[in-house]
Amino acid sequence: MGNTYTITGFPGFLANFLVRELCQMPSVEQIYLCVLPDTKHKAEHTLKSITDDLAVTPRITIINTDITDPNLTWDHETYDRVCHDTTHLIHLAAIYDLAVPHDLAFQVNVLGTKHVNTLAEHCDQLTHYLYFSTAFVAGKQQGVIKETELNHDAMFKNHYEQTKYEAEVFVEELKSRVPTTIVRPGIVVGDSLTGETDKFDGPYFLLNSLAKFKYAPILPFIGNGNARANFVPIDYIVNASLHLLHSNRAIGQTFHLTDPRPYHAQEVYTMFAQAFLGKKPRGRLPITLAYTALRLKPIRQWLSIEREALDYFNYDVYFDCQNTLQELKHTNIQCPDFRTYLPHMIDYYMRHQHDPTKHVQIQ
Template sequence: MEYGYFFTGFPGFICNQLIREVLKRNDLKGVIYVLVLQGMMDKARKERQAIMKELDLKDEAFVLIEGDITQPSLMSSIDNHEYLNGKITHVFHLAAIYDLAVPRDIAYKINVKGTNNVNNWVRGLTQLKRYVYFSTAYVVGTREGTLYESELIRPKSFKNHYEETKYEAEVLVDKLKREIPITIIRPGIVKGHSQTGETIKFDGPYFMMNFLDRLKFLPLLPKLGKGEAYVNLVPIDYIIQATTYLSFLEKGIGKTYHLTDPSPYRASEIYTFMMEELINKKPMGTLPLTVGKWFLSIKPMRRYLRVEKEALDYFTWMGHFDCTQAVNDLKESGIICPDFKDGLKPMTAFYLKQKDNPNYQIPIL
């Protein structure tokens, strides 16, 4: 039977990169079906065209389907349900809202209700071989210490509504493991490609770069707090390669994987590396994190610095992700997570090239 791959989250960066990798891994065999919001259709057509040209695909090998995961029917045309039922073998659910500052009602509607709608549709697929769900390692919320792939424990609290709703969504998917073949992917904080530096938006670690770039005129720049927490940054190419391999690995069925850096650096180390590479300075002194948070509570200040105040919570969170299961199951593939320092030069070069491009900077509320 010919493979039929169904993706949510197109034309998002992670999704379009994953589509490329899935097709390459399977010798360009199979048909791609992507669910696209009506308002994203023009962008989706352009990205589809780019992928088809790059991989020399036939027109019928890549199908755009208008729809919305927040609607129970998913697809705008009910005819698509019957048409797709016997064709879909692999579902990759990536659609979500990733903003750390997102209001809870919006996050719940997209991340939780949307995932529940996808789950309900997936359960009816007669030819399904794998359902791959993109979660996040940060479903652990404020739990600290060593955190394992086999755990899905509701913490006492979450750092933001993104974490909370991704936890609730993962619980829904995890329950289906008894019924259908599922693989859950929990990435760390995703950064640009380890070799090219390419990314689609400057969030996560790029807030640190924004901060340094905006304040580089100062004679000295202090550290933000003690910076003892480990910050788990993972390049997009590792996420894509590892996800693709694990999605077709038979022993990956029923497992949850931390696609995290087995040897992450502390926040203070990352801050120092970035400062030296970006503005050729070293940090002097320490600014208490409480003062930094106070500054970022002032809207004009955080907009000038282009930093979400929620990002500072990850400078003090003392959790460490155990990724033994992922590392072990990836051994035969030769896929390993690159060292953060090895990708810092291309990451910085890409940032400097695009830092003033509004398409890369996210709106700061």
């Protein structure tokens, strides 16, 4: 008998890529996709694009789900069926926006995770629960952060980080009762071969801003540029996560899915400027001046960048990923060098630059 996978967060970017891979794995017999009701149409369209070119696919069921409800808004029959069938549970649903207000982030990221944890405890055939956290649960800590570290009192740069931290604390407690693995991705970007991405956020905010200075005589650096920019392409995240999901050695552990050789922000900014505009930055804009400018909504919207993104220009941290490297050392799964896939990121951005569905609405 094959395995049954229950996945929250579809048709989100990462869930989309995971389902693409799962649909091609012969051991996958059935998939339950937990979908917010108002995204059901998009989920059906996305699923069709995944399965149209496949000769054989698992049984796939879309289930209307709201993880902020203790019972996920499921009736008793649905809850019991999913609990009985599920062998692998993947929790991806979350609010990822850096500018998210606290109450919404808490409802989805913290309470939603508690409700999915409860589901995991009731799945009587569960062999593995994979929870997607973020490397940025480290908050305002700097220096080297190990995969075995979680608890701290260093505060957070935004409500996204804080609520993901609080959620991970609950998942960490679950490890003693449920076969659980936690993964902490860095900043996820597009596919390393195609450049495909869902939204132009994260480092793409830089491209939004650079586009406004195409004809500017001087293109200054922002801040001191010493922070490490930890980007990871979606295909690496998916391949590494699926490997961990099917590894008994990964149970009970936490893994940084981060770049083991990250570039500094100044190097990344230079690479973006040269590849996108053919310009080399010079001069320097104090980070405090950039913060002040982005307090003004018209400027944020003109530049298409969230003010919270600037925090990561001063965030000098190294995410140690020795657990991950050790687990993946006998596979061909490696995080590619940022410089090798940057051209694909730029090319995809330029082809979709004027597609409003790719851009984050700046408030």
